[in-house]
Amino acid sequence: MGKTLYDKIWDAHVVATEPNGETILYIDLHLIHEVTSPQAFAGLRTNHRPLRRPDLTLAVADHNIPTEGQALGVDAVADEEARIQLQTLARNVKDAGIEFFPMGDIRNGIVHVVGPEQGRTQPGMTIVCGDSHTSTHGAFGALAHGIGTSEVEHVFATQTLRQEKAKNMRVTFVGTPVPGVGAKDFALAMIGRIGTGGGTGHVIEYAGPAIEALTMEGRMTLCNLSIEGGAKAGIIAPDETTFAYIQGKPGAPKGAAWDMAVDYWRSFFSDPDTRFDREITIDVGKLDPTVTWGTSPEDAMPVTGLVPDPDSFATEDKRASAHRALEYMGLTAGQPIAEATVQRVFIGSCTNSRIEDLRQAAEVVKAATAKGLKVAEGVRAMVVPGSGLVKEEAEAEGLDKLFLAAGFEWREPGCSMCLGMNPDKLSNGERCASTSNRNFEGRQGRGGRTHLMSPAMAAAAAFAGRIADVREFL
Amino acid sequence: MQKFDRLDGPAAPMPMANIDTDQIIPKQFLKTVDREGLGKGLFYDFRFDFDGQEKPEFVLNQPAYKGVKMLIAGDNFGCGSSREHAPWALMDFGVRCVISSSFADIFNNNCFQNGLLPVVLKPDEVHALMAEAKGGNHVFSVDLESQTVTAPSGQAYRFEIDAARKEKMLKGLDAIGETLVHVGEIDRFEEKRRMTRAWASS
Ligand code: SF4
Secondary structure, X not given: OOOOHHHHHHHOOEEEEOOOOOEEEEOOEEEEOOOOOHHHHHHHHHOOOOOOOHHHEEEEOOOOOOOOOHHHOHHHOOOHHHHHHHHHHHHHHHHHOOEEEOOOXXXXXXXXXXXXXXXXXXXXXXXXXXXXXXXXXXXXXXXXXXXXXXXXXXXXXXXXXXXXXXXXXXXEEXXXXXXXXXXXXXXHHHHHHHOOOOOEOEEEEEEXXXXXXXXXXXXXXXXXXXHHHOEOXXXXXXXXXXXXXXXXXOOOOOOHHXXXXXXXXXXXXXXXXXXXXXXXXXXXHHOXXXXXXXXXXXXXXXXXXXXXXXXXXXXXXXXXXXXXXXXXXXXXXXXXXXHXXXXXXXXXXXXXXXXXXXXXXXXXXXXXXXXXXXXXOOOEEEEOOOEHHHHHHHHHOOHHHHHHHHOOEEOOOOOHHHOOOOOOOOOOOOEEEEOOOOOOOOOOOOOOEEEEOOHHHHHHHHHHOEOOOHHHOO | OOOOOXXXXXXXXEOOOOOEHHHHOOHHHOOOOOOOOHHHHOOHHHHEOOOOOEOOOOHHHOHHHOOOOEEEEOOOEXXXXXXXXXXXXXXXXXXXXXXEOOEOXXXXXXXXXXXXXXXXXXXXXXXXXXXXXXXXXXXXXXXXXXXXXXXXXXXEEEOOOOHHHHHHHHHOOOHHHHHHOOHHHHHHHHHHHHHHOHHHOO
């Protein structure tokens, strides 16, 4: 029987297998940031262990940095604890000899935007980071997943991880999406179908014509959300689209090495005679733009729909969760979701802060502006590019002016209101149309109400002042 | 890592499904560069209201659950962010074992790195344990060697656990030290990698 893409990457990285069945797997790229690394560096010091491969490690500052005034430098960060954490990272990476893009460096940004943008993320690699959305890098045909801080320390010391093999799952996307529907809608619809635990213990391979037609940035959005379906990782076989995206990036192989690399990368696909432990198919032609109504990413629904009745759920646990979610979200069963008024709009995060995401939102801004519309009264809308380079590219295209003229804020890169660790957060009871990845209670600020959606949908919500079907604007 | 062989103590029921790591330890507590002291932020938004006052209705604030050592929680416990601060906070608060019908992968791994035992039982078994935990003032026992949870009624439930993980928990092994035993194999792997995939080694 053939091997899956995941099997092939796994096999290529086995260093040793323990008698108890655990595998020691080699790690090709380790991305780190300020929040989940300090205790790992401290652990190395306590045990007098060197960091094995600083050259395979790349550091950014993204989670707790402010999204304004970055040029003033870390010493000007008002939050003392955040400042100490950022200074600690700077010291640790200097001591260990790790390449680092500090706050304010044009190459800095959200870790899962930076890796691909720098060409460091490549097919067939194993990639880890102390952040659950590391699954993003699977878009390149890499095995990429989040790890905890103890494992960060393990990778520092050994450049390996102890792993048990996950199962193989495949989600095949067929059909052609209608305008206004894209990768974010694919992902939310899938999680709505399989549930937040649906991928637990599995690596999900995304395949099918609708995936082949996606751009790299769309693929990253989809793989990014794999973790919200509980999967260990999400992965897509590399193809010409992948190679074209990598070529010319700073970390990409050059000259003869490029051809060797592409040859090698082409070997990463699932053999036709492979069996997956689990398979599902999703027809994207049937999807409407999708939003969440509750406090779990699986609470997905078409924007055209009505908020579900908690009593309609199958199990007692689900009914209880749905009741609690509706109360938290301030919604009533049976109301059209498109009636929910928003006070905040957030376009950003490692899910949707790349140039194409901003362009998609900008299309809506152009269309709305042409109709004489501005960001609705009482709505505060923020655009936070994923990296300094994304920001620069967007500004070269004039997108910043477009957003600003329509009434959006144009901010500096970082995780920002995706997790609300920096000053960007929701207040109690505020409702937000957000392009991020988690709508958990309190995720964007205590008492904040998050509705996940695509960048185009979030832009539409900014103009409508409520959750809106982007097709009204296109 | 702290050893885990046997644990006796009170258990608190938390029937909600999908308790995520941000609920376990909210983001404002992640700005620390230490592992210690996170217990103060455990379940912060459940324990305290907007003015920082204790919410008396929350289970861990009730006197009957003082000194709780185990949680019995709803499905998919520990989903969300990869923060290892979640098991650190639980342990700092005194919790050494969480029982649920399922755990999110990364949280599950993080528990095993720290000597916090995640026990998976069937949903109806978890519900039965929750019922017994109601009212507090009970002693539950978890025995890793025999893989059993014993409720105050004497009813025992067997759980499954990966053999390698069990051994590491019982002995409190240091994973890095164990892996460094293989340093020769890592060297050889890197040598081969350098020869065949030169472009990937900067
Ligand atoms: S943008 Fe959000 S999900 Fe992504 S790395 Fe930052 S905090 Fe994590």
